[in-house]
Amino acid sequence: GNSVTQMEGPVTLSEEAFLTINCTYTATGYPSLFWYVQYPGEGLQLLLKATKADDKGSNKGFEATYRKETTSFHLEKGSVQVSDSAVYFCALSVTTDKLIFGTGTRLQVFP
Amino acid sequence: DTEVTQTPKHLVMGMTNKKSLKCEQHMGHRAMYWYKQKAKKPPELMFVYSYEKLSINESVPSRFSPECPNSSLLNLHLHALQPEDSALYLCASSPPDRGYNSPLHFGNGTRLTVT
Numbered sequence: 001g002n003s004v005t006q007m008e009g010p011v012t013l014s015e016e017a018f019l020t021i022n023c024t025y026t027a028t029g030y031p032s033l034f035w036y037v038q039y040p041g042e043g044l045q046l047l048l049k050a051t052k053a054d055d056k057g058s059n060k061g062f063e064a065t066y067r068k069e070t071t072s073f074h075l076e077k078g079s080v081q082v083s084d085s086a087v088y089f090c091a092l093s094v095t096t097d098k099l100i101f102g103t104g105t106r107l108q109v110f111p
Numbered sequence: 112d113t114e115v116t117q118t119p120k121h122l123v124m125g126m127t128n129k130k131s132l133k134c135e136q137h138m139g140h141r142a143m144y145w146y147k148q149k150a151k152k153p154p155e156l157m158f159v160y161s162y163e164k165l166s167i168n169e170s171v172p173s174r175f176s177p178e179c180p181n182s183s184l185l186n187l188h189l190h191a192l193q194p195e196d197s198a199l200y201l202c203a204s205s206p207p208d209r210g211y212n213s214p215l216h217f218g219n220g221t222r223l224t225v226t
Contacts, residue, residue: 034214043115043201043217044154089153097142097167099215101153 002027006090006102013080013109021075021105023064023090031092033057033066033073034099038087047075047088085109114138115218117202123224126192132221134185134202143185144215145177146201154201160185192225199223 007022025031032051036044048057053068062077073090090102115136124130134143142161146154159167160179174196176188185202199222203215 036217041219043117043203043219044215045217046214049214097144097159097161098156104151104153 002031002092002094002100004090004092004100004102006088006105009087009104009106011105011107013107015082015109015111016079017109019075019077019080019084019107021088021090021107023073023075023102025071025073025090025092027071027092027094029094031094033064034091034093035062035064035073035075036089036091036101038089038104040086044089080107080109082109082111115202115204115216117200117218117221119221120219121222121224123226124189124192125226126194128192129188129190131189132187132200132202132223134187134218135183136204136216137183138204138206138216139182140204140206140216141182142205143179144203144205145185145187146203146217148199148201148220150198158187189223192223194225197224 003026005024034049035047037047038044048059050057050066056065064073064075085108087104087106089104091099093099118133144159145157148154156169157171158177163179174191178186199220201220202218205213205215
């Protein structure tokens with residue numbers, strides 16, 4: 001079946017540290033991959049996406065590369081800020097209308 | 112600011128009450144979704160409407176009744192809920208030319224508490 005596995009959180013970092021949140025997937029066919037972010041008290045926002053192998057999605061300093069050989073889509077940022085504290089969800093889609101989410105990873109950034 | 116608007120932001124209801132959650136978008140999106148999110152969990156799909164017709168019902172109990180009056184509005188009618196139905200209810204929409212690589216646009220949700 002189709003599934004997404006994310007690293008357990010919380011991830012706790014100091015401001016300006018390097019961030020990696022691991023995400024691997026299992027899918028039949030050729031999925032599209034997404035990272036969504038959920039700030040406290042809010043809904044989910046699309047952070048970035050990639051639709052085919054070797055695509056790199058990027059937004060707000062975050063990046064993720066669609067790696068078919070390792071079935072991974074790890075999220076990275078070179079220098080995190082306190083305002084990046086949120087829950088990050090990796091997700092995949094292989095059909096219209098169904099988005100399959102990972103369990104989410106909470107990021108806490110301290111000054 | 113989100114382009115998908117949900118009301119109310121918070122709702123407390125008793126197990127015998129009837130209430131409705133509302134969702135509105137004016138982006139011309141033709142697919143609309145209801146998700147349920149429990150604390151520290153990912154969202155779970157409940158219903159999908161495509162061009163105002165119900166296309167997916169993820170075996171949701173009948174105490175949840177969706178309605179799509181037009182392409183901009185989506186309602187979720189609630190009746191005889193249980194305390195375990197307390198959660199954040201999220202509405203989402205996606206563009207009319209959606210393929211499976213189209214992202215969803217989420218509202219900020221309604222925080223529901225059933226007493």
